[in-house]
Amino acid sequence: MDAPVSRRSFLAHGAGGLSAVWVSAHWPALLAAATHARQAARSAVPAKFEFFGADEAKEIDAIASRIIPSDETPGAHEAGVVYFIDRCLTTFDIDDQKTYREGLPALQARVKEMFPGKSKFSALTAEQQDEVLHSFDEQSPHGRQRRFRASPGAQNFFETLREHTIEGFLVDPDYGGNRDGTGWKVIGRDREHMFQPPFGYYDKGYPGWEAAAKEEMKEAEKK
Amino acid sequence: MTVDQPKYKTSDEVDFVIVGSGAAGGVLAKELSTNGFRVVVLEQGPYLTEADFTHNEIEILDLDKLTNHPKLQPTTVRKTPDEKAKPQRALVYGRCVGGTSVHFTANYWRFHEIDFIERSKVGSIPGSTLVDWPITYADLEPYYTKVEWEIGVSGLAGASPFDPPRSKPYPMPPLPVKSSGVLFERAARKLGWHPFPAPMAILSQPRPGRSACVQCGFCLGFGCEVGAKSSSLVAAIRVAERTGRCEIRPNSYVHRIELDSQGRAIGAVYFDEKRNTHLQKAKAVVVCANGAETPRLLLLSAGKQCPDGLANSSGLVGKNLMFNSGSSVTGLYEQPLNDYKGYCVSRVLHDFYELDHEKVGFYGGGGLDARYDFTPISFAFGGMPPETPRWGKAFKATLAHNFTRTMEIFCHGTSLPVENNSFSLDPELKDAWGLPALRLTYKDHRDDLKLWNWLFERAHAVHEAAGAVKKWSFPVQEQQFGVHLLGTCRMGNDRKTSVINADHRTHDVKNLFLCDGSSLVTSGRGQPTMTIMALAFRAADRITALAKRGELGA
Numbered sequence: 001m002d003a004p005v006s007r008r009s010f011l012a013h014g015a016g017g018l019s020a021v022w023v024s025a026h027w028p029a030l031l032a033a034a035t036h037a038r039q040a041a042r043s044a045v046p047a048k049f050e051f052f053g054a055d056e057a058k059e060i061d062a063i064a065s066r067i068i069p070s071d072e073t074p075g076a077h078e079a080g081v082v083y084f085i086d087r088c089l090t091t092f093d094i095d096d097q098k099t100y101r102e103g104l105p106a107l108q109a110r111v112k113e114m115f116p117g118k119s120k121f122s123a124l125t126a127e128q129q130d131e132v133l134h135s136f137d138e139q140s141p142h143g144r145q146r147r148f149r150a151s152p153g154a155q156n157f158f159e160t161l162r163e164h165t166i167e168g169f170l171v172d173p174d175y176g177g178n179r180d181g182t183g184w185k186v187i188g189r190d191r192e193h194m195f196q197p198p199f200g201y202y203d204k205g206y207p208g209w210e211a212a213a214k215e216e217m218k219e220a221e222k223k
Numbered sequence: 224m225t226v227d228q229p230k231y232k233t234s235d236e237v238d239f240v241i242v243g244s245g246a247a248g249g250v251l252a253k254e255l256s257t258n259g260f261r262v263v264v265l266e267q268g269p270y271l272t273e274a275d276f277t278h279n280e281i282e283i284l285d286l287d288k289l290t291n292h293p294k295l296q297p298t299t300v301r302k303t304p305d306e307k308a309k310p311q312r313a314l315v316y317g318r319c320v321g322g323t324s325v326h327f328t329a330n331y332w333r334f335h336e337i338d339f340i341e342r343s344k345v346g347s348i349p350g351s352t353l354v355d356w357p358i359t360y361a362d363l364e365p366y367y368t369k370v371e372w373e374i375g376v377s378g379l380a381g382a383s384p385f386d387p388p389r390s391k392p393y394p395m396p397p398l399p400v401k402s403s404g405v406l407f408e409r410a411a412r413k414l415g416w417h418p419f420p421a422p423m424a425i426l427s428q429p430r431p432g433r434s435a436c437v438q439c440g441f442c443l444g445f446g447c448e449v450g451a452k453s454s455s456l457v458a459a460i461r462v463a464e465r466t467g468r469c470e471i472r473p474n475s476y477v478h479r480i481e482l483d484s485q486g487r488a489i490g491a492v493y494f495d496e497k498r499n500t501h502l503q504k505a506k507a508v509v510v511c512a513n514g515a516e517t518p519r520l521l522l523l524s525a526g527k528q529c530p531d532g533l534a535n536s537s538g539l540v541g542k543n544l545m546f547n548s549g550s551s552v553t554g555l556y557e558q559p560l561n562d563y564k565g566y567c568v569s570r571v572l573h574d575f576y577e578l579d580h581e582k583v584g585f586y587g588g589g590g591l592d593a594r595y596d597f598t599p600i601s602f603a604f605g606g607m608p609p610e611t612p613r614w615g616k617a618f619k620a621t622l623a624h625n626f627t628r629t630m631e632i633f634c635h636g637t638s639l640p641v642e643n644n645s646f647s648l649d650p651e652l653k654d655a656w657g658l659p660a661l662r663l664t665y666k667d668h669r670d671d672l673k674l675w676n677w678l679f680e681r682a683h684a685v686h687e688a689a690g691a692v693k694k695w696s697f698p699v700q701e702q703q704f705g706v707h708l709l710g711t712c713r714m715g716n717d718r719k720t721s722v723i724n725a726d727h728r729t730h731d732v733k734n735l736f737l738c739d740g741s742s743l744v745t746s747g748r749g750q751p752t753m754t755i756m757a758l759a760f761r762a763a764d765r766i767t768a769l770a771k772r773g774e775l776g777a
Contacts, residue, residue, distance in 0.1 A: 137614070202403075
C-alpha cells in the first residue's frame with residue numbers, strides 16, 4: 001500500500017506548502033496528476049492470495065457472488081472482492097481468520113447435508129447456493145441498526161462474509177477492493193476526488209437563498 | 224508539524240500544561256501561547272496530518288484511526304446506578320491532535336439566549352437538575368464572533384429570524400446548497416417554517432495555508448485533507464506552534480494531576496508511547512480532555528487530600544451528563560440528489576428552538592437539518608428501508624437505485640441534565656494501561672424522548688411536503704451511546720452545585736482549570752462544539768487576566 005501513501009503526501013503537500021489560493025485554482029491539475037499516479041500504481045498490484053488456498057478462494061468468490069450477484073451490472077466477482085477479503089485477513093482483520101477457517105468447512109458440511117453428492121458450494125446452481133445461504137442467515141431483516149462501524153470478530157461466518165463482501169465492493173478503490181471502481185459505478189458514485197455544484201437534480205438552477213425566499217413569498221402572496 | 228516547536232523538559236515548570244488538544248485545548252493553546260505564556264499540550268493520541276486523512280472507510284471508521292479505541296479503551300454501560308454495568312461501547316471521541324474537531328460534521332450555529340437562562344424562564348423541571356449558567360449569551364457573544372473570524376465559519380447572518388443578536392456578520396458566505404438542502408428549504412417554507420443556510424466550520428473561501436472546501440464527500444468521521452474543515456488542528460494548533468512557545472506532545476496519556484501539600488496542582492502525570500511515566504511540571508493545569516475523560520482524570524487523581532476525586536467537593540464530577548437527543552428520518556426521492564458529494568449539512572431550521580412547554584407537554588426544544596452523512600459502505604449497512612433484503616439481487620438493486628436518491632432529516636434537541644446520568648470509574652474493568660475504565664450510566668429524561676418523537680413527526684412532514692417517494696425512521700429509543708459529552712464538570716457560582724466557576728477555575732484547586740464539553744451547564748439544542756470553542760476563547764481571556772494579576776497561586 002505504498003502508492004496511496006505517496007499520493008496522499010502529494011495532495012497534502014500541495015495544501016500545506018503552497019498558498020491556498022494556488023491550490024484551489026490548480027485542483028483539477030493536481031487531481032489529474034494524482035489520478036495518473038494512482039492508476040500506474042494499481043496496475044502493478046499482483047493478484048495472488050496470501051490467506052486463501054486456490055480452492056478456498058473459489059468458494060469464497062462463489063459465496064460473495066450470491067451476496068452481490070453479477071446480473072445486468074457487475075457484482076462482487078468483477079469487483080475482485082475475494083482479493084480484498086484475502087488482504088483483510090492478513091492485515092487488519094487477522095482476528096477473523098478463525099471465523100473463516102472454521103466457517104467455510106461448516107458451510108461445506110451444510111452443502112453436503114442439503115445436497116447429497118455435492119461438497120462444494122461453487123458446484124451448486126445459483127438457486128441451491130441461495131438456499132444454503134438462507135439457512136445461515138438467521139438475522140431478522142428488521143433487526144438492522146444504523147451502523148457507524150463494523151463489528152470485527154463477528155462470530156457468525158455468513159454475517160462476517162456478508163460485511164466483508166459489501167466492504168470489498170464499496171471501499172474506495174485505492175484501498176484494495178472495488179477493483180476499477182466497479183462497485184461505485186453500480187451505485188452511481190462518480191469516482192472523482194472533488195465535486196462542484198450543481199450536485200444533483202434538485203439543486204440545478206437554484207437561484208440563491210435570498211432569491212428563493214423572495215420567489216416563494218411572491219407565490220404565497222398570489223395564493 | 225509545520226514548524227519547529229520548543230522542547231521543554233518535564234522538570235521545566237512551564238506556565239501551563241494543557242491536557243487534550245481538541246476544540247477547547249487547541250484554542251487555549253493558541254490563545255495562551257499568543258499571550259506570551261510557555262505551554263505544553265499533552266495529547267493522548269498521535270499527531271496526524273493531512274497526509275493521514277484518507278478516504279479509507281475501513282481504516283478510518285472501522286479501525287478507529289482518528290478515535291478512541293474500544294479494545295485499548297473498553298467501557299461499560301448501564302441505565303441506572305443500581306445496575307451492574309456491562310462491557311459495551313459507550314462513546315466515540317477524537318483521539319489525535321485536534322481531537323474530535325478533526326472528524327466532526329462542523330455544524331457551527333451558536334447557542335441562543337434561552338440556553339443560558341432556561342431554568343429562570345421555565346422554572347424547575349421534575350427529574351432534572353436544570354440550572355442557569357453563571358454567564359449569559361451576551362457574555363459569550365464576542366467569543367462566538369472570534370470563533371467565526373479566527374477559526375473560520377461560513378454562513379449567512381440574519382438568515383434565521385430566530386438567531387440571537389450578533390456583533391458582526393460571518394467572515395465568508397455559506398457553502399453551496401445541496402439537493403437535500405433545496406428539497407428541505409422548499410418543503411419547510413411550504414409548511415410555514417424558516418430554513419436557512421447552515422453555518423458550518425468549513426471554509427467556503429481559501430485562507431492562508433488552507434484550501435476552500437473541494438466537496439470530496441468524506442466529511443463526517445473523516446479528517447480533511449485540504450485543511451478546509453476548521454478543526455483545532457489546522458485553525459488553532461498551527462497558530463500556537465508558530466508562537467515558538469507551545470510544545471504539542473502527542474502520545475502522552477495523562478492519568479493523574481499531582482498536588483503539593485498545600486493542595487496546589489504542580490503538573491500532570493502521563494504515560495509516554497513506551498508507557499514510561501513522566502510528570503510535566505507547570506504553574507497551572509488546564510484540563511480539556513472532553514466530557515468523559517476530564518471527569519475520569521479528576522476521579523483517577525483521588526488521593527489523601529481528595530478521597531472522592533480531585534476538585535470534587537460538590538460530588539458532581541462526572542454527573543449531569545447530557546448527550547443531546549436526536550437521530551434522523553430517511554427519505555427516498557425520484558431523481559438523483561447525489562448528496563454523497565460534498566459536505567453533510569446545507570440547510571437547517573430553528574423554528575422549534577423554544578417550545579411552549581405547556582402547549583406541547585414537555586420541556587426543551589430543537590431543530591431539523593437536511594443531511595447525508597453516509598459513506599458508500601455505511602449506506603449499504605444502514606441507509607436503506609428496513610424491509611430491504613440483506614443480500615442478493617434485490618439488495619443490490621435497492622443499493623444501486625437508492626444510493627444517489629436518499630437524504631436524511633436529522634432532528635437535534637435538548638438533553639435535560641439528570642444527576643444520575645454520568646461517567647464514572649468502572650470498579651472492575653481496566654484499560655490497556657491498567658487504569659479503571661469509563662463506566663457510563665445513562666437514562667434519557669422522559670421529556671427528551673417526548674421531544675425527539677415530536678421532532679420526528681416534523682421531519683416526516685418535511686419529507687412528505689418535499690415529495691419523498693418513501694420515508695422511514697427507527698423508533699425512538701433510550702440512548703446508550705454518546706458523541707456529545709456534556710455537563711460533567713459544570714460551571715456555576717455555587718460550589719455545592721457546580722465544579723468550576725465562571726472563569727473555568729475549579730472551586731477546590733486555585734490553579735486547576737477545566738474547559739471542554741464538561742463545562743456546559745445545558746446541552747443547547749445539539750451541536751455543542753461552536754460553544755465549546757467560544758468558551759475556550761473566553762476562558763483564555765479570564766485565565767490570562769488572572770495570571771497577569773498574579774492570582775494563579777494558592
